Amino acid sequence: MTLATIASDPSIWNAFLDLMNAPGDGGSMAAWIWLGLGLLFLIGELVIPGIYLLWIGFAGIALGLTLLTGIAMPFGAQALVFAGLCIGSVLIANRYFYDRRSIDEPELVNRRGANFIGRTSTVVEAISNGRGHVRVGDSRWLASGPDLAEGTAVKIVAIEGSLLIVEPLKSGEHAPDDQAMGAHTNHTVDHQQHKA
Numbered sequence: 001m002t003l004a005t006i007a008s009d010p011s012i013w014n015a016f017l018d019l020m021n022a023p024g025d026g027g028s029m030a031a032w033i034w035l036g037l038g039l040l041f042l043i044g045e046l047v048i049p050g051i052y053l054l055w056i057g058f059a060g061i062a063l064g065l066t067l068l069t070g071i072a073m074p075f076g077a078q079a080l081v082f083a084g085l086c087i088g089s090v091l092i093a094n095r096y097f098y099d100r101r102s103i104d105e106p107e108l109v110n111r112r113g114a115n116f117i118g119r120t121s122t123v124v125e126a127i128s129n130g131r132g133h134v135r136v137g138d139s140r141w142l143a144s145g146p147d148l149a150e151g152t153a154v155k156i157v158a159i160e161g162s163l164l165i166v167e168p169l170k171s172g173e174h175a176p177d178d179q180a181m182g183a184h185t186n187h188t189v190d191h192q193q194h195k196a
Contacts, residue, residue, distance in 0.1 A: 028067055030078060035064030055093050059085035116141075116156045120169060123152045127166070134166060 038060025045053035063082050067073065073081065116136055124140060125133035127148040134143040134154060145166040148154065158165040 030073075030075070031064045031067035033064075034060050034067060034078070034082070038062075038064055051093070052090055055089040056086050059089050114159055116164060117159060118156065120153060120155050121164075121166070123148050123150055123154055123166075126150045134164060136164070 038057045041053045041057030041060055045051075045057060059082055062085055063078065066081075067078070119136065121134045121136050123132055123143070124135045127143060127145050129147070130144050132143050132145075132148065133140050134156075135141075136156070141164045142162060143154070143164045143166045144160075145154065146168070148166075148168060153169045154166040155169055156164050157167055
């Protein structure tokens with residue numbers, strides 16, 4: 001039998017509809033079919049990651065668990081509930097999981113240093129003739145700016161490729177972010193040693 005023969009055979013479709021329309025007795029075959037379909041979608045998400053199969057799988061499992069409770073539903077109603085659960089779960093996922101990530105995390109692919117603009121840092125190799133190095137977090141970056149001595153606090157104002165453009169901090173601006181983090185870490189270590 002070919003797939004076209006199976007798809008066009010009305011007796012197969014009638015048997016399927018009879019199976020799916022069986023009364024809900026807490027163990028109806030329709031419930032197990034929806035649970036299996038939901039699990040297949042979850043496995044599909046593992047094999048072909050794309051995010052949406054996950055939520056469609058949850059919809060199938062939710063419908064299967066609902067049918068296991070003994071609620072009787074004709075196949076048409078099951079299909080509508082499944083479609084509603086799919087649409088609802090995808091919309092909820094987009095609203096609460098994926099949109100937040102795109103708002104909170106700006107698109108910085110291929111612009112790793114772009115999130116450094118506005119941060120303060122310290123010159124770790126004197127800037128001479130417009131070139132030197134600054135420390136950002138635990139990394140050392142090539143920097144450009146006016147001639148500055150090692151240890152000078154600077155503010156990152158722009159980035160050109162992997163070159164950070166810096167300027168000295170003005171009076172009243174905060175200490176470099178890397179020094180502030182180090183001071184907090186040292187305070188924590190001192191505090192823990194004091195407790196011991």
